[in-house]
Amino acid sequence: MFSEIKNRFATDDVEVKRKGLYKVVVKHERLFALIVMLKEMYDYKTLNTITCTDWIEEGHFALTYIMTTLKRNETFMLQTMILREEAHTKSLSYLFKQAQIMERDLHEMYGIKFEGNENLKELSLENWVHTPPLRREFDTLEFVNNHLTFRDGRDDNIDTKAESKRLRAIKKAEKEAAKKAKESKKAEDVQ
Amino acid sequence: MSNKHITIFHGPQHPGITGNMSVELDLIGETIQKATTHVGYLHRGFEKLVERRTVIQAFTIVCRICVPEPDPNEANFAMAVEELAGLEVTPRAEYIRVMVLELSRLAAQFLWMAGQSGSIGLYAVGQWAIADRDLILDLFEELTGARVYHMYIYPGGVRRDLPEGFLGRVSTLLNYMKKRLKEYDDVFINNASFKNRAIGVGVISQEEAIANGYVGQVLRACGVEADVRKDAPYLVYESLDFKVPTQTAGDVYARALVRRAEMDQSVHILEQVVKMMPEGEVMIKMPTHRKFKLPKDDTWVKVESARGEFAYYMAGDGSEKIRRMQVRGPSLVHAYTLLESLLVGAELSDVALIMNSLGICPPEIER
Numbered sequence: 001m002f003s004e005i006k007n008r009f010a011t012d013d014v015e016v017k018r019k020g021l022y023k024v025v026v027k028h029e030r031l032f033a034l035i036v037m038l039k040e041m042y043d044y045k046t047l048n049t050i051t052c053t054d055w056i057e058e059g060h061f062a063l064t065y066i067m068t069t070l071k072r073n074e075t076f077m078l079q080t081m082i083l084r085e086e087a088h089t090k091s092l093s094y095l096f097k098q099a100q101i102m103e104r105d106l107h108e109m110y111g112i113k114f115e116g117n118e119n120l121k122e123l124s125l126e127n128w129v130h131t132p133p134l135r136r137e138f139d140t141l142e143f144v145n146n147h148l149t150f151r152d153g154r155d156d157n158i159d160t161k162a163e164s165k166r167l168r169a170i171k172k173a174e175k176e177a178a179k180k181a182k183e184s185k186k187a188e189d190v191q
Numbered sequence: 192m193s194n195k196h197i198t199i200f201h202g203p204q205h206p207g208i209t210g211n212m213s214v215e216l217d218l219i220g221e222t223i224q225k226a227t228t229h230v231g232y233l234h235r236g237f238e239k240l241v242e243r244r245t246v247i248q249a250f251t252i253v254c255r256i257c258v259p260e261p262d263p264n265e266a267n268f269a270m271a272v273e274e275l276a277g278l279e280v281t282p283r284a285e286y287i288r289v290m291v292l293e294l295s296r297l298a299a300q301f302l303w304m305a306g307q308s309g310s311i312g313l314y315a316v317g318q319w320a321i322a323d324r325d326l327i328l329d330l331f332e333e334l335t336g337a338r339v340y341h342m343y344i345y346p347g348g349v350r351r352d353l354p355e356g357f358l359g360r361v362s363t364l365l366n367y368m369k370k371r372l373k374e375y376d377d378v379f380i381n382n383a384s385f386k387n388r389a390i391g392v393g394v395i396s397q398e399e400a401i402a403n404g405y406v407g408q409v410l411r412a413c414g415v416e417a418d419v420r421k422d423a424p425y426l427v428y429e430s431l432d433f434k435v436p437t438q439t440a441g442d443v444y445a446r447a448l449v450r451r452a453e454m455d456q457s458v459h460i461l462e463q464v465v466k467m468m469p470e471g472e473v474m475i476k477m478p479t480h481r482k483f484k485l486p487k488d489d490t491w492v493k494v495e496s497a498r499g500e501f502a503y504y505m506a507g508d509g510s511e512k513i514r515r516m517q518v519r520g521p522s523l524v525h526a527y528t529l530l531e532s533l534l535v536g537a538e539l540s541d542v543a544l545i546m547n548s549l550g551i552c553p554p555e556i557e558r
Contacts, residue, residue, distance in 0.1 A: 017490060017491075018274070020423055021490075021491060023489075045401055045402060046401060046402075046404045047404055048404060048491075048500075048502065048519060049502070049504065049517065049519040051504045051515070051517040051519075052515075053489070053506045053514060053515040054514075054515070062506075064489070064504065066491055066502075066504070070401060070415065070417055070422075073422040073423055075423075075491060077489075077491055096402070096403070096404070097402070097403045097528050098403050098404045098524045098528045100527075100528070101523055101524065101527040101528055102523070102524075105523065109238075122231075123230065123231070124230055124231045124234040124556070124557045125231065125234065126231055133236065133239055134238060134239055136242075138239075140236070140239060140240070140243065141243075
């Protein structure tokens with residue numbers, strides 16, 4: 001199977017991650033044919049997940065399709081790269097029913113369009129108009145500071161560095177005052 | 192009964208819902224025509240949060256991904272980090288992890304029993320189950336310092352060794368459980384009220400279960416003997432003797448029978464673990480412990496949770512932060528692909544019953 005994948009789909013060698021877990025990186029245009037081959041010829045009937053890793057420095061998303069065969073208890077990780085800008089790929093929902101919801105999840109979190117997926121509506125978020133949150137350029141802290149307000153009476157909005165500096169100064173002043181008091185008491189005792 | 196078409200929301204504030212989600216139901220009379228799952232009530236963004244934290248900081252939040260069953264998350268996280276970093280844990284730590292995971296499985300099954308019985312009004316069973324689960328939580332409190340979120344299965348081993356006499360207390364609990372579980376058969380599993388409501392309801396076929404990636408009791412109740420502990424053994428499961436219970440009817444009752452049989456198997460596994468527990472260290476010395484770096488590589492690890500296969504995809508980028516962590520539990524596919532189709536044609540009164548039988552944990556969808 002490994003040599004057939006390498007020859008037919010012009011991939012590098014299949015990497016054996018551990019017993020029963022394999023990984024291969026395949027060009028985007030050949031990915032779907034490889035998925036069909038694994039499903040139809042090698043009994044990889046189950047699609048476990050589709051996941052995405054954002055390699056912003058390299059300008060691409062790594063999409064990983066993970067498939068399992070229950071007959072041999074083997075899992076294949078098929079990885080392909082797509083451009084981050086206007087990221088899009090074909091939907092797998094015609095082959096696997098569960099791909100529909102997995103793609104909807106990735107569409108929401110990374111903004112990837114899956115052509116052929118008829119329901120890419122919002123999943124967890126509501127009226128989201130900002131950068132898709134799992135893209136690397138989305139800064140959680142900046143978003144919170146710009147869009148959320150802190151309730152009065154909560155400690156969340158304290159600048160922790162300034163606050164610890166203030167507390168250290170108070171402690172230092174108390175220590176010095178105690179020291180002075182001790183010294184003056186000592187002087188009085190001597191007198 | 193009127194034929195008027197109405198739409199109602201089942202949840203998120205509903206005692207029959209399994210967490211923070213809702214199902215929008217289109218009804219004619221009491222028969223469901225269309226079901227649409229909605230989540231978004233508990234989105235905490237864990238997958239994003241871990242990208243900003245070091246490996247060890249990320250460890251503290253993964254257990255919060257699924258409230259009823261935090262330990263499979265800890266195990267997956269630790270196993271993924273160890274695999275990427277090439278760490279090998281000690282045999283004693285592996286046995287302790289199995290013990291924690293099986294106790295956690297038992298606790299989660301008790302919680303399921305409470306929910307499943309409550310969904311048809313057998314509230315006494317739920318009260319028994321919650322009380323018995325508490326006995327397991329007492330042990331967790333002693334072992335880890337926490338009852339629910341343990342933060343115990345740590346990359347490199349487990350956070351601390353067993354307290355003195357702990358295994359003896361586990362044995363005492365197991366002896367109690369062996370007697371106690373039979374009483375649940377009388378009041379719940381063999382109860383005519385439950386059988387009447389559960390048999391023939393929420394039926395799933397084997398072909399559909401395999402093709403759509405359903406896992407756990409949903410798959411095993413259709414006659415598929417699939418269990419990660421047997422199929423892709425991790426920790427020390429290979430050296431332990433246990434069976435994978437299956438049924439063939441594929442309905443709510445079949446899934447309940449599988450779960451009940453699995454509780455016996457967990458007790459059996461725990462008895463072996465208590466006997467076989469080796470001596471030795473529980474934590475290896477980790478290199479650059481606080482600023483631990485993961486190489487640029489990725490992996491896929493999975494364990495068998497109380498609700499089925501629970502997996503993590505993890506990618507490192509050579510830094511001390513995780514580049515990507517995806518949590519893949521049973522809930523996303525079960526709550527959408529499965530529940531939305533299974534409810535069509537079902538009665539309104541069966542929604543909570545069916546949902547509880549599928550092992551859906553909404554917090555794990557909005558991870």
